[in-house]
Amino acid sequence: MQENLKQCLHCTKKITGRTDKKFCSNHCRSSYHNILYGDRSNYMRRVNGLLMRNRKILSDLFELNRSGATIPLSELYLKGFSTSHFTHQQKKSGSLLLTYCYDYGYHFIGKDTVKIVQQFNSE
Ligand SMILES: [Zn+2]
Numbered sequence: 684m685q686e687n688l689k690q691c692l693h694c695t696k697k698i699t700g701r702t703d704k705k706f707c708s709n710h711c712r713s714s715y716h717n718i719l720y721g722d723r724s725n726y727m728r729r730v731n732g733l734l735m736r737n738r739k740i741l742s743d744l745f746e747l748n749r750s751g752a753t754i755p756l757s758e759l760y761l762k763g764f765s766t767s768h769f770t771h772q773q774k775k776s777g778s779l780l781l782t783y784c785y786d787y788g789y790h791f792i793g794k795d796t797v798k799i800v801q802q803f804n805s806e
Contacts, residue, residue, distance in 0.1 A: 733768045734784050740764050741787035745799045753796045759789075 689698045693711035698704050706712040740762045744754055759766075766782075773781040773788070781788045781800060789797040 733765050737764055737768055737784040738787050741784055741799050753792045753798050756795045756797055
């Protein structure tokens with residue numbers, strides 16, 4: 684009988700039987716996929732967490748500054764804001780760029796100050 688030299692992708696045990704098998708058992712197959720796709724959903728969970736935190740920071744500051752005051756960007760950073768995570772951007776009246784995290788967004792007023800806006804459903 685020909686020796687099968689294939690190894691299980693998960694536990695590296697030698698696989699017996701059909702040569703197209705990648706795993707020695709169903710248990711190894713599901714463990715392997717859990718690790719693979721588990722990592723991917725961890726990544727998505729992390730990004731979602733950052734976006735939710737950004738949104739919370741924006742909405743809190745928006746509530747505190749209903750008058751439409753400008754806020755130093757450093758204040759957002761202090762709270763853990765990440766400018767590289769946002770859901771969408773919108774260009775308004777020419778050069779004004781609004782950056783949103785879900786329904787709250789901001790735009791720059793000068794170099795280090797932002798104004799926070801709330802997106803309405805009609806927009
Ligand atoms: Zn295995």
